[in-house]
Amino acid sequence: MGPDCQSHQCQGQLIEMDQKPDPMSNQAPVPAADPDGLTRLFNPRSVAIVGASDDGTRISGRPLRYLREGGFQGAIYPVNPRRDTVQGLRAYASLAALPEVPDVAMIAVSAELTLPALQACTARGIRAAMLFAAGYAEAGTAGMQAQQALADLAQAAGMRLLGPNCLGVFNAETRYWGTFSSTLDLGFATPGGLAVVSQSGAYGAHMAYLAARRGLGVSYCLTTGNEADVDLAECLLWLIERPEVRVVMAYAEGVKKPSLFLQALRRAHALRKPIVILKVGQSQVGQRAVSSHTAALAGSDAIYDAVFRQHGVHRAFSTEELIDVAYACLRGIFPTGRKLGIVTVSGGAGIHISDVAERCGLDVSPMPLQAQRKLTASLPYAAPENPVDVTAQALNDMGVLNQGLQLMLNEGSYDALVGFFTTVPSAPSFAIALRETLHRSVGARRDRLIALCMVADTATVRDYEQAGYLVFVDEARTVAALAALTRFADTWAQPLPEVEIASGAAPNDPRLGQHPLSEYAAKRLLAAAGVPIPTERLARTAMEADEAARAPGNVAGGTFALKIVSPDLLHKTEVGGVALNVPATAVRAAFDTLVARVRAAAPQARIDGVLVTPMAPRGVETIIGVVRDATFGPVVMFGLGGVFVEVLKDVTFRLAPFDEAEALRMIDEVRGARTLLAGARGAPAADVAALAAALAAVSRFAATHASDLDSLDINPFLVLPQGQGGLALDAAIVSRSQRDTGPGVTRP
């Protein structure tokens, strides 16, 4: 960019558009395979810039300048009726005057002029447009209506829209710089396998710029703005299907097209392309700020978290973490084990790295004894176990350092190595020798994942990277990134369940939604779905209750719980509708007492009978629930029962459906669950497999009834000692119709 650009005056960047239909419409050159129309948007062969300014420093002038300075090879058509040329290029008075139908039109005019400009696009047969103007859905009701008008117009014309209120896109593969982001003034990205997609324009450009500055090859940067049409999910899907894209870095406030989003995550999982995402809006202020996400549910951030875990998406919590993990992913090695070898010139740093590794779930296991002996033989001062502290002495004899590295690489059976070398790669006395040694050590082993913590100038860092090393300054960030790679490998090793999610295609169960479901009916439904319930019977008379208590299969001398069954009573205890620890001989009398009490307390309630259930054995109380997320549909919740869930509110979620392996991961996420289930306070170990099976069964039930299920609660689900399974002791199911119509029925 020349320095004179800044002194240019704005000239006619707001223009009126020619709205007449154009005879050349429908003659646009359609890309070979562009079923969703996105290739025109992100990889166009020709581009019109409506409102192109002669001043290359202005928002409406920058895209043209960037396209030319950045070497775009396609056709560029500035549209500006007030000038013959724009930035030295022939200007066209209108879209109608263009010699061909461009693949995409950038609309760089104000909000007032954007709709007319879009109309001119449809008239000209343009099938993709990008809208920079702000003042739409983010600016209130009027803006929302104006945005809807844009979307309606585009949909009617079969045109794809990016924006409004977006910063545009760039495609470094074809050097298409369709953006006014001033970060391009600092340099153009070099393609290299990383794609950036962001709902926030400035933040997307920020991510892409910092990634490029770190040396990452940024192939794409797509910003979606208000998403009147094309949304984050579609972009993600488009990017993941590009063979040149190996890693995707994303910023999201919320997802407008959840099923496409899930499809993208599933494709990324199938293709083993890591997605690293910063999902904002966890905080109260953040949620308020993400107000465009109208259906936002309080706490729905936890559901996003579940979606990310379930699909192996790395959720980052800072820009640095995004870039660190993307950087490590681009190396292309995802260790399937957790064994971390540490070699260091500082014992202190070695201990610190060990601490971080344990915190990140990596395993700093010792070198095999024989390898330790070899190391000690050549470097007596070294700590040979792991961390291998070669001390500063090793720098005086690089051969010894090389030997140590070779031993760790060849005999340590580590899944990844970290080397701490502080400023040594920059030290005049050691830089060259160290570089040669390290390049030689790993040169033939480019299949091994080795990260160096070191401080050096950019050229030196790039040189190490070229040789196959990951290079970081900070030890903690190094280890965290390596741990993230391991988690990707973990997730990819597990197939995702092959079920259409939240599609509503599953058949409705006639029993759901007919009328409020009693506990008895809810349990029957769950039992049919594979969730174990007690061997309980519905007794309509005292005689039937007595028979139920005396039925074969009951434990001799066991006692019973009696519970009133009524579709009108959700809180049975409050009307005296529950009796516990009733001996078999007293069940008949207890039936009569119970019914009399309830009739007195709630004369209007219909009574279906009394549930006679053997008193449950000792077990661990847990809670299994299903809630309906406004974005993603039915979601299964798991927590520890009783005081835990009430006091700690520590629960975890997964989209339905999922399998037993995923259920086990859920259980591990709840603090204390493994300890309690392993048999705390002298209790026997609980049947974790049965719990996992119940969770998976509930998730299949929830997915099957996605269209008609509102919520489900099993509280408690009692986990019995190992081998004895579990029991849904109480259950409530609310259907979607019921939630709206059922008298007095609320979620318990």
Added chain:
Amino acid sequence: MGPDCQSHQCQGQLIEMDQKPDPMSNQAPVPAADPDGLTRLFNPRSVAIVGASDDGTRISGRPLRYLREGGFQGAIYPVNPRRDTVQGLRAYASLAALPEVPDVAMIAVSAELTLPALQACTARGIRAAMLFAAGYAEAGTAGMQAQQALADLAQAAGMRLLGPNCLGVFNAETRYWGTFSSTLDLGFATPGGLAVVSQSGAYGAHMAYLAARRGLGVSYCLTTGNEADVDLAECLLWLIERPEVRVVMAYAEGVKKPSLFLQALRRAHALRKPIVILKVGQSQVGQRAVSSHTAALAGSDAIYDAVFRQHGVHRAFSTEELIDVAYACLRGIFPTGRKLGIVTVSGGAGIHISDVAERCGLDVSPMPLQAQRKLTASLPYAAPENPVDVTAQALNDMGVLNQGLQLMLNEGSYDALVGFFTTVPSAPSFAIALRETLHRSVGARRDRLIALCMVADTATVRDYEQAGYLVFVDEARTVAALAALTRFADTWAQPLPEVEIASGAAPNDPRLGQHPLSEYAAKRLLAAAGVPIPTERLARTAMEADEAARAPGNVAGGTFALKIVSPDLLHKTEVGGVALNVPATAVRAAFDTLVARVRAAAPQARIDGVLVTPMAPRGVETIIGVVRDATFGPVVMFGLGGVFVEVLKDVTFRLAPFDEAEALRMIDEVRGARTLLAGARGAPAADVAALAAALAAVSRFAATHASDLDSLDINPFLVLPQGQGGLALDAAIVSRSQRDTGPGVTRP
């Protein structure tokens, strides 16, 4: 440093020392005020380098080269009997030949030659020495003995030792570069208020280098190595008392002189000098690696954590965090409130920053309505609430940006501001205007804490820093550093209790340690210390038990707990020694039953009687304990009782003694404690003040009996409803003598 340094050959860096006593000993010039001898070590006016090499690239050659290149103004005496000159300076054949007694001797010879060199130092009357050689305590038993010999020699001669196995020190204030750290090849530090102290040499140099690279003024870098004599605590204390030191950054594996360490933390607290520390050895591997810390107690890392919290030390978990917080501290503004204002050119980044702020406990409260209206008037597209999103539009009119900043500064009543400007400070079109605007905005308000998230070259960053801004790249790190400043202010607002800690000076209680303490005796001791206990009586006969149950003050119709009292029985339940819910009328019979059962089950046990206690009302069960930390002495533990502590193992610690305010902070650290005490599951809110008072009382008791108390357990301490106090329902105290001698007595 010239490039030729690398080609020099090693020449005589290992020399033999003259061991004859020197007639000039005891004539060393003593610094004006150097009671602990450390000023000679860290701020010498003259230095001898024993084993100085002519090769300035070698370990034994670097200190001399650095002293000269770095401009040390004191006298330098290379001692090398094989050369007339070393690096162009006159060499001395022995310490005896020196023209004066130097303040300090650097011993840059191998381990075998170090003891003789030290003997020569004492003979010459040198009062401070620094030992570089490795191969001592870190290398096994023989090394440990050799190290002890060094320490003994120095102590006998009244000489202070730094090391062995240390990297030396530097003092940028006087340009004394007494170290062989090759980081000095990359530049000498500029003093500026930051001191670094580290047990690890290489890591200490690494910290100091990275801090200097970030632009921090590093006045001191002290590394202590094996700490045969001078330890981290003494260095910390020395540094904190230097007026030019404003912030200390430390690396620690363990503390050898805990009372000096605590004294240093208390002085830092009193002088409001922030300490930022990386304490390693949390992980199993890390603890194994910190093997020199012989008295290391499993889990003692939690005690360090308590010590840091209690004294307001910031514990960092990465090098970056150390430097971030030190950097922010050097600005010298510690906000006393948590209100954070956010101004951003990216709405997305604003939401992200809000999320991080909430996570860090900061309050993103909205701008006052009137200020919002003013902002909207001048910038209609801006989000005026907080985050204030000025959008990229503001960059076209810096006056508007300035107005927004002024409104936030003057009318927002924020304790700190964060500005997100991404690459704008580098963008050719905006850089100058933005800099002028921001410099103008804050120029007159250097008392305000404003951090910018921005990407720019170093010169630009320094320029913003000169103008009073903190500058970061990453948003999350920015907010975390600001939150750390707030925590320092919080701690400084609370006085530390004025008690001699763990000194053993408190009078022994004759009741402690005489014989094993029964529950009854333990409770009497606690009651005397101010811990509330039930109104229970020790009944020696059935008649006395009956009287106790009928005593005035007991609730009419209340029931009683009867518990056997015996110094020989710690597990009363197992021998049938407990009866609960006994009505007053049945107490007499229950006494006889209890005694008979215990006599049958444990015929040898002495029986002091039976404790008759009214059954406790409903309350929240907690645990209060005292354990003896091998380093710091008596430590008070707090946790939630019952299933919580057993399953979650979530407890927190504080050194004894502390006050009620500190106890409240402890309570807040235990997950779920506040929720449970506030009245979960329909229970009334509990008497948190009484719980805090009991914790503080226990801490005073523990401090008073520091010399004779081994452990104490109050399990449960029942917290009653608000206004009703609490009750130590069960208690056990083990004295130190008792732990070793008491028959069959173990901690319950």
